[in-house]
Amino acid sequence: MANHVIKVERREDEGKGASRRLRRAKRIPAIVYGGELKPVSIQLNHEEIWLASQNDWFYSSILDLSLNGDIQKVLLRDMQRHPYKQIIMHLDFQRVSDNEELRTSVPLRFVNEETSPAGKLAGVLIMHELNEVEVVCLPKDLPEFIEVDLANLQLGDVIHLSDLKAPKGIEFPALHLAQTDKEHDAAVVIAKHARVEEAPAAEEGESAGEAKGEDK
Numbered sequence: 001m002a003n004h005v006i007k008v009e010r011r012e013d014e015g016k017g018a019s020r021r022l023r024r025a026k027r028i029p030a031i032v033y034g035g036e037l038k039p040v041s042i043q044l045n046h047e048e049i050w051l052a053s054q055n056d057w058f059y060s061s062i063l064d065l066s067l068n069g070d071i072q073k074v075l076l077r078d079m080q081r082h083p084y085k086q087i088i089m090h091l092d093f094q095r096v097s098d099n100e101e102l103r104t105s106v107p108l109r110f111v112n113e114e115t116s117p118a119g120k121l122a123g124v125l126i127m128h129e130l131n132e133v134e135v136v137c138l139p140k141d142l143p144e145f146i147e148v149d150l151a152n153l154q155l156g157d158v159i160h161l162s163d164l165k166a167p168k169g170i171e172f173p174a175l176h177l178a179q180t181d182k183e184h185d186a187a188v189v190i191a192k193h194a195r196v197e198e199a200p201a202a203e204e205g206e207s208a209g210e211a212k213g214e215d216k
Contacts, residue, residue: 002144004057005064005071006049011041023087030091032065032074037095042067049088053079056107057144060132062096073139075104096139103173105132106143108188112151118191124155125194129187133161134173141169148188159189 011022011029019029026046033039042065052058058076065072078092096102108131113119118126133146148164162175162185178185 002057002061003064004052004061005066006044006052007066008042008044010067011043014041019090023089028088028091030093032072032093032095034074035095035097044091046088049091050086053088056109060104060106060142061144062139062142063093065093073098075102098139101136101138102142103134103136104142105134107132107145108148109145110148110150110189112149113153116150116153118153118155118157119150121155123194125192126150126153127190127192129190130161133164133188135166136171136173137169141167143167143170146170150189153189153191155191155193157189157191158187160185160187164188 008030011018013021022029022043023046028044028046028049030042030044031039032042062073062075065074073096074093075096076091077094078090080089080091081087082089108128110128113126116126118124135142135146146164146167148159150159153159161172162178164172166172174184174186
């Protein structure tokens with residue numbers, strides 16, 4: 001698991017006015033909470049975080065927040081964006097402990113789709129029903145993504161959550177519920193014929209009726 005170090009600074013001033021001043025200075029107000037320590041208000045460089053936010057690992061990996069060399073391991077728990085500008089408004093980070101299991105979502109990465117038997121057929125729609133999956137694991141086992149190999153996908157196939165190969169140390173909590181309720185074994189990928197919409201042909205009776213209406 002790669003280390004992702006993000007430099008932060010302590011934020012002394014709080015409130016809406018202080019947050020607006022930070023954003024004008026290209027900084028992001030944020031908070032770190034959880035564990036045995038008190039919540040701490042911090043600030044981050046907007047440009048650096050914006051670039052990091054374009055990667056899957058920013059949302060699903062353990063991040064090392066560095067405050068003057070003091071490292072705290074965290075997960076991103078919330079991101080507030082501007083409604084229409086490319087601006088991150090606020091971030092929430094939760095501290096994690098090496099010895100405590102965490103529950104979070106991990107993105108799915110689909111491979112070999114185009115070269116699969118279904119992918120080579122014309123008129124076949126391969127639908128990704130899930131793009132991420134919830135996992136339970138220790139921080140050291142948290143993957144940046146879970147690979148879904150579609151190399152053998154055939155027309156009519158449905159890949160369920162139970163068909164995925166979980167990395168070592170990873171559990172899918174939904175599958176515990178699936179033992180009593182199969183609906184929790186969600187479909188991940190479906191390969192089916194693409195629906196072709198055909199224009200309905202006019203019926204003879206309808207045409208005759210329309211003609212009579214016109215005579216009136």
